[in-house]
Amino acid sequence: MNAPSFITVGDGTRLAYRFDGQADKPVLMLSNSIGTTMAMWDPQIASLSENFYILRYDARGHGASDAPAGAYSLDRLGHDVVELLDALHLDRVHFLGISLGGFVGQWLGIYAPQRLDKLILANTSAYLGPSPQWNERIRQLQTSPDMAAVAENFLGNWFSADFMRRRPDTIEIFRAMLLTTPPQGLAGSFAAVRDTDLRRTATLIDLPVLIIAGQYDTVTALSHSEALAALLPQARLKVLPVVHLSNIERPVEFVAWVREFLR
Known part of the structure; x- marks a missing residue:
């Protein structure tokens, strides 16, 4: 993967980003789960682009972005996206967030809906x-x-035992992402x-929303996606095994x- 570009947001944190594909096409923004980098989307880039x-x-807290100490807030994570869009002069995008990225997607849908066309929330929750477990x-x-x-612990909660047996190469890629995530970034x-x-x-x-859920998800249970779909007036729910x-x-x-x- 080519070296990322960077912006610095309002609190001084440097964020890494990159584009793939042709600039004359509609923009689809991808947002990761906790413990991963933007490389988690590598297998989908050729097809989506x-x-x-x-x-x-x-x-923030992951990959090539800064990992400031202390607690992060969803409000700050949402503003990171808005400031990135502002810096890139992008008025509106499609947004796809998985897990923590899905939390960010919900925040944008509530507080910055004018920046979104359509919203996809994968394996996430409201x-x-x-608090005690966290x-x-x-x-x-x-x-x-x-x-x-x-x-x-993460790998066991992310993938089925069958997938872990069949795809050790993929598991090692995600293990490496986790091992290089700064502890304070994960804690934040x-x-x-x-x-x-x-x-x-x-x-x-009040946007068109696609919710993608995992039938056997132990992190954001299927019931969480079903509850979210019931809350959103324009949501449709799809479930994968x-x-x-x-x-x-x-x-x-x-x-x-x-x-x-x-489409």
Whole structure:
């Protein structure tokens, strides 16, 4: 992958981003899950760039972006996207967010809907509380981070056992992403999830929304996607027989649904 470009947002944090494809096509912005970089979309880029100019970025705390210490907020993560769009002179985009990226997508749909055309929310939720479970994870990352153990826990929650057996090459790519994620970036992102509850405000998202869920998702359970779909007036729900990273386990169906929805 070519070297990313950078912008600096209002609080001084430097964010990495890159484009793929042809600039005369509609822009589709991709937003990652916790613990991954923009490289998590690599398998989909060739196919999606046939129809779209792809903009992806590393969320603060991840990849080539800065990882400031302290708790992040969903409001800050959302403003990171708005400031990136402003810097690139992009008025409106299609937005696809998975997991934490789906939280960011919901924030944009509530607080910056004028920047979006259509919204895709994959393997996400309006609320993933309660706080104590997140506080314990944050404490461990701040005091005695064992990133190898953290990586194993993530991988087991992201992929089915069958996929992990069949695709060790893919698993190693994602293990490497996790092992290079700064502990304070992960802790800051956990705080954003801990403090987010969009179950009331998500009803304000009055845009065409596609929700993609994993039938066996143990992170953002299928019931969370069903609840989100019931909240959103223009939502449609699609379910894949996967765990959490649906774009990786079932890329063909995932891309087909994205393209069909955005067409």
